[in-house]
Amino acid sequence: MSLSLLLEKYDVSTEEGLQKALSEVEKEESRVAECQRRVHDLIDLQLCSAGVEAAIKANDYETGAGHVSRFLSMDPGSVAAARARGAADPRDAMTRAANTLREHIVRRFEDAAQKNDDENVDKLFKLFPQIGRAEEGVRLLAKYLATKLGVEIRRLSVVAEGEGAVFADAMTRVLEAAAAAAARAAALAALAAPGLLPAALAALQPQVCAGVRRVSGALLRAAARPASALQAEPALAELALAHSTIQLYFAFLTRRTQADAASLPEAAKQAALDAVEKLIAECDLTRTAQDILGHYLELEKFFLEESVNKALKMATPQPGSTTSSLVDDVFFIARKVIRRSISTGSVEGACVVLNEVSAVLERDVTAVLRRRLRAAPPDPLPLPAPPAPRAPRLALDLTALDLTADLAHALNKDVEAQRLLFLAHLAEAEAGAEWAARLAEEAVRGAGGAARGPTDTHKVESCAAGLGAAAAALALAAEQGVAAVRAGLAPRLALWADALVQPAPLAEELEDDADAFPQALEQFSECARQHLPQHTVDALLLAVVTDVATRAEARILHHHYDREGGLAAERRCRRAAGRAGGGGARERAARLAQAASLLALERPQHAADVLRPPRLPPARVRDILARRTDFKIEDIKKLKL
Structure with missing residues (x-):
């Protein structure tokens, strides 16, 4: 317009x-x-x-x-x-x-491929996207790379004679060559069009599978069931390394595909990843990896059982032995086995090994410790006997246990060795429970790198929970040992319970008389700390104080006291309550001190002044006051408590 x-x-x-x-x-x-x-x-x-x-x-x-x-x-x-x-x-x-x-371009490309002319191959390949034949170019390139890779893999898959991981090294060389070919294909395919890499990898994969299958066949034949656990270790290391290398190769293919398809729409990107996942799942290399993993797990089970059985045999108590390395040896083996299973890169393999380790710890090791902790030797922890009262008749009774112990030492020269060995096993049970819990944490943390998502992580955590069950079983064995120690101390505790509430003084000096039991507890705890962890020592102290306090409160009703005898008993019990150790022990000893304070009263009417929460029942207060020979029953009955 x-x-x-x-x-x-x-x-x-x-x-x-x-x-x-x-x-x-x-x-x-x-x-x-x-x-x-x-x-x-x-x-x-x-x-x-x-x-x-x-x-x-x-x-x-x-x-x-x-x-x-x-x-x-x-x-x-x-x-x-x-x-x-x-x-x-x-x-x-x-x-x-x-x-x-x-x-013309295809003919020239094929000529360059036959001559292994990489420079011209790359130059001609870059022309295919310009003429609208990107897919054909990738197909021709993949065919060329596959032919070249096949020749190289046949050369690299020859296993050299020698020591060391020769089969795993050969497999590593094969997969490194395959990864180099895949990287070259990815770099050139990216110039053609994104999303074409899976087609190139599909052409390369048969050559990779064939080369790895040849090496794995030789590896599995060489790793036949060995005669001993020591001979199995080199084969296990090679199997774990071989499987890990295959998993790393698969991860490399996935990462390359993700990078190649990064610029595509979401649907096309997912299609490319699905194509590679399908290629990995259906290729013979995956079946080879499964064969290697199956052989590894069978051999690892053999190694674990043989090694643990050997450790159990070596830990059999010998005459005069005072130490044990059972738990150290077993958990060294367990940690080695778990770490090696994680190094395979397989979550399923790690879970199988975790289950095997948990079963061995719970079934074999715990059973041995429970057997050895079933009964304690005489006087498992030295608790000094109370000083004998000055009355001749009581002196004979209170020194009876010491005479029995001296006789036992004279008859059995190994009694000290038995005592030390028992304490060593008790400490091992405690340490074993801690080690099992620590191994579970290490396994979950170590297997995190192989986990492909929350499902794999949950699977590892579930299998590691089996080590928690083993830890609980070892803790029960430790509790059994503590119970045996308490049973072994029972006669000496009965003597101390009676000594605390004796009307007669136990020593010439009042301070020596009052400090006898706290000093005995201090010697007991010092010896226990040399052999047992602190929480076990605290538990034993609580048990000792509770047992003595309960018995002593009952023994009050078997004696009669004057004012002087009541003051002596009150002084001993009050000093024991003040130096009883932890809070639970002091609380229980405070009740005994309250009962003993009733014996030291000048008049029964003062009873209400010494009763503090938690108060003794009124009936028990009257029973205790009735043990004072100088208190009248009528005055005691009139008390308002």
């Missing part, structure tokens, strides 16, 4: 009319530009067709591919407009020229 017509059509004197006129002008300019572009496209199309033919004659395939790329980028509307005017389809000549160029 001419400018004069626009001025006639629109009133440009107004703003609205001027805007409409300008819009009309812009539309006309756009139509003119579109027409010019189509004319240029048609001219370029003719030039491209002639240029391709000239490039083929000159063997200048890069220039020819550039012309084809220009043709493919043209707007189809240009050709359609020309055909609408009755002109011949200008694409026919260009299509024939492009097909001819493709045939």
Whole structure:
């Protein structure tokens, strides 16, 4: 539309009319530009067709591919407009020229592939995306790389004679060559089009599977069931390393595919990842990995059982032995086995080994410790006997246990060794429970790298819980040992209970008399700390104080006291309560001190003044006051408690 017509059509004197006129002008300019572009496209199309033919004659395939790329980028509307005017389809000549160029490029590519001319292979491959044949280029490249990789793998899969992990090293070399080929395919495929890498990997994978299968066959034959656990270790290390290398190769393929498909839409990206996952799941390399893992697990079970049985045999008590390394040896083996299973890179393999270790600890090791902690030797922890009262008759009774102990030492020279060995086993049971819990934490933390998601993590945590059950079983064995110690101390505790509430003084000096039991407890705890963990020592102290306090409170009712005897008993019990150890022990001893304080009263009417929470029952207060020979029963009955 001419400018004069626009001025006639629109009133440009107004703003609205001027805007409409300008819009009309812009539309006309756009139509003119579109027409010019189509004319240029048609001219370029003719030039491209002639240029391709000239490039083929000159063997200048890069220039020819550039012309084809220009043709493919043209707007189809240009050709359609020309055909609408009755002109011949200008694409026919260009299509024939492009097909001819493709045939020349394919032929040259195959010639370069036969000559192993990597430079020309890469150069010609880059032309396929320009002529619209990216998928064909990737297919030809993958075929070339697969042929080249097959030759290299056959050379690398030959296992050299020698010591060390020769089979695992050969498998590593094979998979490194495969990874290098996959990396080259990924780099070139990225130049062609994203998302084509899975097709290239599918062409490479058969060569990889065949090479690894040859090496794994030799490895499995060499790792046949050995005669001893010591001979099994090198084979186990190789099997674990071989399986780990395969898992690393699979992870490498997945990462490369993710990087290659990163620019694709989400659906196409997921399709590429699914294709690689399917390739990994269905290839023979996965079956080879399963064979290696199965053989490893069978051999690892043999190693674990043989090693633990040997440790149990070596830990059999010998005459005069005072130490034991049973738990140290077993948990050293368990940690080694668990760490090796994690190094395979298989969550399933780690779970199987965790279950085996848990079963061995709970079934074998705990059973041995429970057997050895069933009964304690005489006087398992030295608790000094109370000093004998000055009355001759009582002196004979209170020293009876010491005479018995001296006789036992004279009859059995190994009694001290038995005592030390028992304490060593008790400490081992305590340490074993802690070790089992620590191993469970290490296993969950170590297997985190192999876990592919929350499901795998939960699976490892569930299997590691079996070590928690083993820890609980070892803790029960330790509790059994503590109970045996308490049973062994029972006769001496009965003597101390009677000594604390004796009406007669136990020593000439009042301080010595009052401090006898606290000093005995201090010697007892010092000796216990040399052999047992602190929490076990605290538990034993609580048990000792509770037992003595309970017995002593009952023994009060078997004696009669005057004021002096009551003061002596009160002084001993009060000093014992003040130095009884932990809070639980002091609380129980405080009740005994309260009962003894009733014996030291000047008058029964003062009983209410010494009763503090937790108060003794009124009936027990009256019974204790009745043991004072100088208190009248009538006064005791009148008390309001």
